[in-house]
Amino acid sequence: MVVPTGVVVVHEPGRALRAQDVAYAVQAPVVAEISTDPAVARAVDAGLLASRLPRSLAVALSDLAA
Numbered sequence: 001m002v003v004p005t006g007v008v009v010v011h012e013p014g015r016a017l018r019a020q021d022v023a024y025a026v027q028a029p030v031v032a033e034i035s036t037d038p039a040v041a042r043a044v045d046a047g048l049l050a051s052r053l054p055r056s057l058a059v060a061l062s063d064l065a066a
Helices: 020-026 036-047 055-065
Strands: 007-011 029-036
Touching: 007 020, 020 029, 036 055
Parallel strands: 007 029
Antiparallel strands: none
């Protein structure tokens, strides 16, 4: 049996589970939390990600580069 040492929680709109719920269920600490944005998925699906970066992704990338 594999025992997790950490969990990455991906937040998705409309989901009820919190990071604490996931940590409790798998008995491992949450080491990172990531929020999703449907606008990013739509841009990828339309082939527009490189030419028209969604605002949420642009902000996250600029924060990362700072």
